[in-house]
Amino acid sequence: MVGAGVVGLAIARRLAPDAGDLLILERAEAIGSGTSSRNSEVIHAGMYYAPGSLKAASCVAGRRMLYDYCADHGVARRRVGKLIVATVASQLDALKLIAARAETNGLTTPDDRLQWLDAQAVRAMEPELDCLAALWSPATGIIDTHAYMLALLGDAEREGAVLSTQTELIAASRTSDGMWRVVTRGTDVGNGDGNAGEFELECKQLVNAAGLQAQHVAARIAGLAPSQIPAALWLKGNYFSVAGKRPPFRHLIYPVPSGGGLGVHLTLDMGGQARFGPDTETLDPALCAADAPDYQVDPQRAASFYAAIRRYWPGLPDGALQPAYSGIRPKLAQGGAALDANDFEISGPARHGLGGLVQLFGIESPGITASLALADRVAEALSD
Numbered sequence: 001m002v003g004a005g006v007v008g009l010a011i012a013r014r015l016a017p018d019a020g021d022l023l024i025l026e027r028a029e030a031i032g033s034g035t036s037s038r039n040s041e042v043i044h045a046g047m048y049y050a051p052g053s054l055k056a057a058s059c060v061a062g063r064r065m066l067y068d069y070c071a072d073h074g075v076a077r078r079r080v081g082k083l084i085v086a087t088v089a090s091q092l093d094a095l096k097l098i099a100a101r102a103e104t105n106g107l108t109t110p111d112d113r114l115q116w117l118d119a120q121a122v123r124a125m126e127p128e129l130d131c132l133a134a135l136w137s138p139a140t141g142i143i144d145t146h147a148y149m150l151a152l153l154g155d156a157e158r159e160g161a162v163l164s165t166q167t168e169l170i171a172a173s174r175t176s177d178g179m180w181r182v183v184t185r186g187t188d189v190g191n192g193d194g195n196a197g198e199f200e201l202e203c204k205q206l207v208n209a210a211g212l213q214a215q216h217v218a219a220r221i222a223g224l225a226p227s228q229i230p231a232a233l234w235l236k237g238n239y240f241s242v243a244g245k246r247p248p249f250r251h252l253i254y255p256v257p258s259g260g261g262l263g264v265h266l267t268l269d270m271g272g273q274a275r276f277g278p279d280t281e282t283l284d285p286a287l288c289a290a291d292a293p294d295y296q297v298d299p300q301r302a303a304s305f306y307a308a309i310r311r312y313w314p315g316l317p318d319g320a321l322q323p324a325y326s327g328i329r330p331k332l333a334q335g336g337a338a339l340d341a342n343d344f345e346i347s348g349p350a351r352h353g354l355g356g357l358v359q360l361f362g363i364e365s366p367g368i369t370a371s372l373a374l375a376d377r378v379a380e381a382l383s384d
Helices: 006-019 054-073 089-104 119-125 145-158 211-218 285-289 299-309 367-383
Strands: 022-026 082-086 115-118 133-137 141-143 161-165 167-174 180-190 196-203 206-208 232-242 252-255 265-268 274-277 321-332 345-347 357-361
Touching: 006 022, 006 145, 006 161, 006 206, 006 367, 022 167, 054 141, 054 145, 054 367, 082 089, 082 119, 089 133, 115 119, 119 133, 141 145, 145 161, 145 367, 206 211, 211 232, 211 321, 211 357, 232 285, 232 299, 274 299, 274 321, 299 321, 345 367, 357 367
Parallel strands: 022 161, 082 252, 206 357
Antiparallel strands: 082 133, 115 133, 167 180, 180 196, 232 274, 232 321, 252 265, 265 274, 345 357
């Protein structure tokens, strides 16, 4: 198992009871230190994604599984709900399309069906929110992602899984008897000269859930055709927080989606603190090729945030925004940056012809929400 982000840990939990010995390789010093910890920590309802897509199916199924899992394991989460707001008349049709898509994607129960609200109804919920109309999503929530990942890891370890941090896969190849020979490099294996050493092992199954590094890991697998490694597109999302007084909102506030993301929205963490973002910043492809993420937040980007936020919160004070953090979304280049153009990709033996190998590409939002459902998909792909 390569990758100890939220999806990798969900897969490890799913596979561990039947795996015998399961080793989780994580290049970083700790679990979930990449995309899994640099996001909005939102439990998504599933209204945005193209009908029939893996994103749509895994988000809707995964969201229901996730709420149940959190309840069973004591993971902090809260159904705060979300308002998707139209601030100009031209966005009203877009709201109607989102509502129709939500129903197609299976949001049809009283717990998750979207509700249309006029401006007066919105004001009753959020007095300082300015819009013409909104969709209310009662199933949208927030989660303590780190607590969730610790719970997943605990489940996997109770079934015999072992986590090895600061360890990366540097080569993998098939053996004559159908096993995978994997070569790793980690700080825990010394070779006597002060440098990290290499360790070799064999396994029946190999899962690549390395997130931003998934393509780099795939390129180290012998026998995998280059055509089976989709080109990566890294999109950076910057977040800003509000200095001083907390924003006067109790629910998540999202604009109508545009471009490659869901717009500069307001989300809340489990402590009630608000942050705005992400925006969409296309990174130099060379950074992806060099595996060199840049997480610095340029304070100058705040100017565009003020303009975006004041469309729905005109009361945002001058000088209130301060850089918070950033994350990078591992999209797939052939899909483009548009929200509807990118899907998750799970590539198993039926696709690439190498038994016992499953790879996940383009696992961005709603990856946390979809994680348990994606884990089931990986288990199915391994059994094909």
